[in-house]
Amino acid sequence: MAKISIIIPVYNVEEYLTECMESVVRQTLHDIEIICINDGSIDGSLDILKEYAAKDHRIIIVDKENEGYGIGMNIGLSKASGEYIGIVEPDDFVPLNMYEDLYDIASENKLDFVKADFYRFKRNENNGNMELTYNHLSPHKEDYHTIFNPSETPQAIYYIMNTWSGIYRREFLNEHHIRHNETPGASFQDNGFYFQTFVYGKRAMIIDRPYYMNRRDNPNSSVHNREKVYCMNIEYDFIREILTRDKKIWNRFKYMYWYKKYTNYTATLNRIGNEYKKEYVNRFSDEFRRAKELGELNRDVFSDARWQDIQFLINDPEGFYYRMLTSGYNASAELQKLKNSTSYKLGRYITKVPRKIKQKLK
Structure with a gap:
């Protein structure tokens, strides 16, 4: 049994996938398995995964039709055999010591999960430099480095919501059947997973050291999608x-x-x-x-x-x-529509003289 199973859900991310895979296969913790769920990619993502799998026996590829994030993640969770489970989004990457550090903390303290602070980043289009923003899970120093019971601490839901900046004990996830929502085509299905870990967890800890690198310059990310209107409501x-x-x-x-x-x-x-x-x-x-x-x-x-x-x-x-x-x-476009409306123009016309008098007085 591996110490950590790392699940990577992949869909059309060939531009970023090599950076992600390099950060995972080169972890200082060698006793890991890497489960890559290719969710029907139509770019070169699958070829990249196969190249890595040919060189590293720890990599498992599940190649499937496109069904959505939740279904893919749940397949990965069902295949995982590690003591703990980590999640890496394919356009992100992680520092090489992340999983060794988190595993040591989790195993020493017998935690259901441990999570750490993280960075959001984007590349400067002009010079390629990385612009980093540090994200604290909690604004309160006293919340860090102490074991707490999430199921009895509802205020911990205030912490910044994510599922990838930590690791989870696999038996804990299976005991409570903690899985992702499987609504096809939906997004933000990590919200439900996040809630379940806090509702059922008994021993957890947050760490005030940033590890995970969360990308914010991928135009295809759900956080930039203007068409998926009710995904959050469904979740x-x-x-x-x-x-x-x-x-x-x-x-x-x-x-x-x-x-x-x-x-x-x-x-x-x-x-x-x-x-x-x-x-x-x-x-x-x-x-x-x-x-x-x-x-x-x-x-x-x-x-x-x-x-x-x-x-x-x-x-x-x-x-x-x-x-x-x-x-x-x-909403500048909607405001422009309002300004072009008849009622708005009529109101501007009616108040034209008073406005001019006010300007002269000034």
């Missing part, structure tokens, strides 16, 4: 279904569920095309109005500004939408 329906299986778990985590849902729905508004934003705001408002009616929102988990935004969203979704536009909330 949070999946998470809710899991949490509500046990009334005690739901009552313990429901407030943090709505907190994470709010932050990720807000991120979705920033991401999607302008033509979808108004419809999305209405859906956003309906879901949170229902949560308020059911008593599932807790004022204490939100900042003052976010709580005020939620009340505005619930009570006046149209006003929320237009405030979003006029505040420059990533």
